[in-house]
Amino acid sequence: MRIPGPEPRADGGVGAVAEAGGLHTYQLRLHAAYGPVVRFQLPGAETAVSIADPVLLEATAHIDKRPERLFEFLAPLCESENLQVLNAEEHTPWRRVLLSVFAGRPSHERHFARFSALTTALADRWAARAADGPLAVQKDLTALTLRMICEYALGGEAADPDRVTEAFEEVLTEYLGRLYQVPVPGTQEERARRAENALDYLRGTVDRVVEAHREGGRTDRSDLIGALVEAGERPERIRDTVMVTLLAAHHTTGVAVSWTLHLLASHPDAAARVVEELDEVLGDRATPDHADLKRLTRLEMALKESMRLYPPGPYGARETTEALTVGDYEIPAGATVFYPFWAVHMNPDHWPDPERFDPGRFTPDEVAKRPRLAYVPFGLGPRSCEGAGLAMVEAELVLAVLLKRFRFRPAPGHEVTPIERFVLWAADDIHMIVTPRA
Numbered sequence: 001m002r003i004p005g006p007e008p009r010a011d012g013g014v015g016a017v018a019e020a021g022g023l024h025t026y027q028l029r030l031h032a033a034y035g036p037v038v039r040f041q042l043p044g045a046e047t048a049v050s051i052a053d054p055v056l057l058e059a060t061a062h063i064d065k066r067p068e069r070l071f072e073f074l075a076p077l078c079e080s081e082n083l084q085v086l087n088a089e090e091h092t093p094w095r096r097v098l099l100s101v102f103a104g105r106p107s108h109e110r111h112f113a114r115f116s117a118l119t120t121a122l123a124d125r126w127a128a129r130a131a132d133g134p135l136a137v138q139k140d141l142t143a144l145t146l147r148m149i150c151e152y153a154l155g156g157e158a159a160d161p162d163r164v165t166e167a168f169e170e171v172l173t174e175y176l177g178r179l180y181q182v183p184v185p186g187t188q189e190e191r192a193r194r195a196e197n198a199l200d201y202l203r204g205t206v207d208r209v210v211e212a213h214r215e216g217g218r219t220d221r222s223d224l225i226g227a228l229v230e231a232g233e234r235p236e237r238i239r240d241t242v243m244v245t246l247l248a249a250h251h252t253t254g255v256a257v258s259w260t261l262h263l264l265a266s267h268p269d270a271a272a273r274v275v276e277e278l279d280e281v282l283g284d285r286a287t288p289d290h291a292d293l294k295r296l297t298r299l300e301m302a303l304k305e306s307m308r309l310y311p312p313g314p315y316g317a318r319e320t321t322e323a324l325t326v327g328d329y330e331i332p333a334g335a336t337v338f339y340p341f342w343a344v345h346m347n348p349d350h351w352p353d354p355e356r357f358d359p360g361r362f363t364p365d366e367v368a369k370r371p372r373l374a375y376v377p378f379g380l381g382p383r384s385c386e387g388a389g390l391a392m393v394e395a396e397l398v399l400a401v402l403l404k405r406f407r408f409r410p411a412p413g414h415e416v417t418p419i420e421r422f423v424l425w426a427a428d429d430i431h432m433i434v435t436p437r438a
Contacts (some may be wrong), residue, residue: 002329005030005039006258013041013048022420027340029050033233036347037329044069045336048141051326052343054350059326059371060337060383063318064088067336067392070317076367077171077243079236084244086137088382098224098386105278107222109290110395111152114207114285114301115253115394118147121399126406134411136429137261137346141398148394149249153242154209155223164205168246169196184224206239245387251423252312253391256377257398262416263357265408270359274298275437278404288400293393300360307377309357311341312423316379341376344426350374409433 027050030038036053045067051057070082101107122144126135145164150164174195183228189193199246206225213229224245228238249404277298282288288296298399316339324331331337332361346354350370351361360366361377367375378385402408411417419427 001330001333003037003329004034004038006034006041007435008041012043014043014222016041022070022314022422023085024340024342024424026348027315027338030342031347033341037326042336044072047332048338049326049329049331049335050058050338050340050343052340052347053327054344054347054371054376057339057344057373057376057380058371060318060320060339063320063337064091064382065319065321066383067317067319070336074244074247077199077247078240080234083240084284091152092382093231094233094241095386096354097227097384098235100389101222101227103389104222105290108390110222111148112393112397114149114288115397116401118144120152120287123401123405126402127436129339130406130434130436133433134234134414134431135434137432138255138258138426138430141258142251142390144398145254145257145394146250149246149253149370152249152390153204153224155225164202165203167198168250171195171202172247189216192278202243203239206242207235210235210238211339221427231438241285248385249387249391251425253394255310255393256307256312256391256427257402258302258430259310259312259424260395260399261408262410263306263309263403264302264428265432266412267357267394268415269300270357271403271408274302278400282404286401286404288397290393293396293400296396298401299314299399300397301362301418303392303399304362304375304377305357307330308351308357308361308375309358310418310424311345311377313341313377313379313385314420314424314426315340316376316383317343318381318383339376339380341379344374344376347374405437407435407437410434 006016017023018027022030026040027038030040030050031052036056038050038052041046041112051060065086065088068082068085071082074084075082078434081090085092122140128142130133145166146168150168152224153166174191209225210229213223225238225242228241233241266276281292281295293300318337318339320331320333320335320337322333345351348354351374373380378388378391397414409432411433414428414431416430417427418424
């Protein structure tokens, strides 16, 4: 059966994506118009198919190849190969090393106290500014989570963590500015020079941390660079891994926390239940211990529901290496298969009244009623996010500290509009009235 979709356009699909405001929103519209499997045009993909049905997605979950042209914009961050499109033979052992660190409780516990201190410092700054009017929380939260992942990826050993954070923001601003054609101050040559200098600084910083590991003979499995050194990875691969880790981890976690605060502020009854739980679990303590997170089930459900409604990553993409049957449709070899996370999460067949915020969707009983891939904020299959466990720990910690200390209300007259900027961002930030709790 022929896969349904819009008629081809002379511009190769660029105009349709732009008119929708980004690929994220375009995929929502496509699936609303044509059903769970849609064929569409996209520059860099000769045949593009988007699948929004979690049952049909199962037929694609084994694919271990990413389409190279769609990830070319990340190539400048890597000295050797673009780590986002490594072939399966190289990707599998590299992924195994990352999972040994990112998914391990020792790694989370090792950095937890430092993460708590950084979050408390942000809360102190917010407390000092609370009386001055609404705060733009998304920018502050992404800056916080960038600082957290910098310390995590470098083992807390960077001589100047503030300079590391600034350098990475310089690099990210330049490369994402090119991708999304966002205006950036300075001429093209000036911007390119600043980004290159910042990239050189970051790579030099990683080299110094790697050398310290080698001299000390350290093989701590809770340490990202230590694990890569122990695995025998070459220096440029270690540098590339740190860069990709910084890219993948900081914006996604920061926006997930900010969307959760936004939704809870707009739903005071749900917020009250989360805060009641925090008071029961933490008592008079201002910050949780790592072990406390497992007891904060309402907070976890609120975070998951916010990532359903506003998935930080807009989509995943794979490339078929052989012809594939998906339901009644045949997808040829070499096709680009899209995982439209937002459309999957808004599928009314599995999420009744999908636009409603309801953390109760994530009780164990409700989760058991849905297909496995109905909720995929971190992707699926062998190319899913290695840092999913770490991201949840970070996000739950930050939310626990902030909700224990403050009440959040939407700023009157401020409209929050999601837009796609590598992650699902808010067009004019998320402005909130932040009030210390009694």
